[in-house]
Structures are given as C-alpha cells and as structure tokens.
Amino acid sequence: MNHRAESAKERITAALKSALTPVSLEVIDDSHRHADHFVHPGGAGHQGETHFTVKIVSPAFIGKSRVERHRAINEALARELATGLHALAIHAKAPGE
C-alpha cells in the first residue's frame, strides 16, 4: 500500500473523485491556521495535514439534503477521518446551485 507516499490532500482528492465524480472539486489545506490551538485529550495532535476545506460540485448531490451530502463525503473519506484528518469544512453543491 502506498498510503504514506501521497499527501493527505492527494488522498482526499482521489477518494472524492472516485466516490462522487465531481464536476468541480477544490481541496484546501487549512492546517496551518490551526497549528497552535487546543490539542484534545486523546485526539490527534495537530501535526501536518489535519484541517481541510472541501468545495465540491457533484451530480450525486441532486435531490439530496445537506446532511445526506455531508454523509456521502464523510463516507468517502472514512479512512482519512479515522487516521488523522481532524476537521473538514464542506461546501457541497449540485450543478446549477
């Protein structure tokens, strides 16, 4: 497995493209903005790539509620969320919205 050779941003981008075939996708690493804030007991430390913003437009979101859209994204990124991805800001639209 080539897991560590790629950056988290690359893995997130690949997972979202594969799961949701977006017509537009922007993955922004916000980690530097959170580098020095509170480190939660038992949580991941804030080293490296931990905070991201995802801006995604996908036909998969047509007719889906906000919660359903976020769940689809969280599902696609389940492994990242379990292994160090700490916070994900999501802007999820269907084409034309």
Place this chain on the structure above:
Amino acid sequence: MIYNSHARGTLNSAMKGSAMASIHDQIQNVINENAVVLFMKGTPQAPQCGFSGQVVQILNHLGVPFKGVNVLADGELREGIKSFSNWPTIPQLYVKGEFVGGCDIVREMFQSGELTDQLGKAGVPAAQPARG
C-alpha cells in the same frame, strides 16, 4: 428521526457492547429532554474549538436557549455521539430530537433563514437573523 443504527467499523473495541448502548441511551435522554442540544468541544461560555464556537454564536445571536454538552469531558460520550448520529465530527446540533448537522450546515441554514424556520416549526422561538 434518529440516526443511531449505523455503528461504524472505526469504533474501537472498548466502545462496543453495553458501554456503547449505555452512552447512546444517555444521549437519547438528553435530546428527548431538551428542545435544542449542541454537542460541542468546551462549554457555551468557553468553546474549545472554533467550529463549536461558531454554532454557539449563531444560537446566541438568534436568542435560542440550548443545552451545551461538552464531549471533551467524557471520552465515551465523544465517541458515542459520533456513532449515535453517524457523523464523524463535532459540533452536532439537535432540534427536537432530530439531527440538524454540523458547523457548515448550521451556518448555511442560518444564513438562508432555514434555521429560524426549523426552530419555529419545532416551537423554539428564535429572532430573525440580521441580513446582509
């Protein structure tokens, strides 16, 4: 409508079984007994995460009374709320027992006026958000 039937593969073994059932019962009780509940990091007076703090600000701006539950105070609760809601991140807002969403969804609904509408339908008085 409660999304509590989706125990995830990411749960560690310590959280399976009766301990998880118990924490889910506790969460259910809290959202049954309080019209608006925010599961958050820190307290409404002292949020310990910017995302939790944003939702507190929105609820305060709307003048909505709510119960803040600090997930950092209890490791079982912190994991339990994620499996209870099938939602991997904190904060999480519940209105009348229904999962509304996390920070982004609450902010979008606030900006569009939908949050005020939903609170109104739930019988929770909220001020109209300031526009512009």
